[in-house]
Amino acid sequence: MPTYDYLCQECGYEFERFQSITAKPIRKCPECGSNSVKRLIGCGSGVIFRGTGFYQTDYRTESYKKGQSRHKESSAQQKGEEKTDTAKTNQTDKTQSESKKKTA
Ligand SMILES: [Zn+2]
Numbered sequence: 001m002p003t004y005d006y007l008c009q010e011c012g013y014e015f016e017r018f019q020s021i022t023a024k025p026i027r028k029c030p031e032c033g034s035n036s037v038k039r040l041i042g043c044g045s046g047v048i049f050r051g052t053g054f055y056q057t058d059y060r061t062e063s064y065k066k067g068q069s070r071h072k073e074s075s076a077q078q079k080g081e082e083k084t085d086t087a088k089t090n091q092t093d094k095t096q097s098e099s100k101k102k103t104a
Helices: 043-049 054-103
Strands: 002-007 014-018 035-039
Touching: none
Parallel strands: none
Antiparallel strands: 002 014, 002 035
16 A cells, blocks of 8 residues: 655645555645645655666766766866967967068
8 A cells, every 4th residue: 555645735734644546635634624635746656766777877877977077187188288289389380480581
């Protein structure tokens, strides 16, 4: 028998009830007596989501992220070095050729 979570929209009282699936959902609040109790969904399915499948995906994404970040770091460093190097050489080349032209 599944456990159902109920929430009273009138007074905010939350409670659980063991009920068969075919049983009618409770409407009357045991706290304030009003008929504005709603059944909350997701109690039974939450157990399924906490299964082994979740851990597998978690582990996979973590290792995947680690690999990605490592790759990103190395590639970013390489790119940065390349950029500064080429910029420097370009500048020196320009100034050298310019000064050569002027002198010549
Ligand atoms: Zn209530």
